[in-house]
Structure formats: structure tokens, C-alpha cells
Amino acid sequence: MEPIPHDTAGESECEHALGHLYEYLDSEMTPEDEHRMRAHVAHCAPCLAELSVEELVKQLVRRSCNERAPETLRLRIHEQLTVMTTLRG
Numbered sequence: 001m002e003p004i005p006h007d008t009a010g011e012s013e014c015e016h017a018l019g020h021l022y023e024y025l026d027s028e029m030t031p032e033d034e035h036r037m038r039a040h041v042a043h044c045a046p047c048l049a050e051l052s053v054e055e056l057v058k059q060l061v062r063r064s065c066n067e068r069a070p071e072t073l074r075l076r077i078h079e080q081l082t083v084m085t086t087l088r089g
């Protein structure tokens, strides 16, 4: 996979990744965008953390059959992952 640099003209890779997070998780992306997303999170820890949070929340929500995860749960997962990422980095 080709690493994609962060500074591109116009939309930054982080903005792209975060802006299409839900499309990615719902598999609604074009193959090009999905590839771009994967290539980006492969080397961008903050975006990978963000993606992991949403993925976890999505799984938990699906399991508990709620429409949306409570904001507290989302924040808690986010906090834990941020700590993990910080410690690792």
C-alpha cells in the first residue's frame, strides 16, 4: 500500500478520513475512497483511533440493538483509546 502524504491540495487526508468515517464503516465508499482511507489510517494514529472508536461504538450499538450509542459510552471508549495511543506513541 502506498503511503499517502498528509498535505495534499485542498482537503487534507485527515479531513477526508474523518469526513467519510461513517461511509467507510457502512461500506458505502467507492473503492477508490476506501483504499485512500485504509492507506491513510495505516500511518495516521489519530485517524486510526477515531476509526476504531466509531467501529467499536457501532459494534456495541448493534449488539445492544439501540439506535445510537449513548454519548457517555462514546466518550469513554474515545478516552481509553486516546490513552492507549498516547502511551504507545
Ligand SMILES: [Zn+2]
Binding pocket: 013, 014, 015, 017, 040, 044, 046, 047
Ligand atoms: Zn489522519
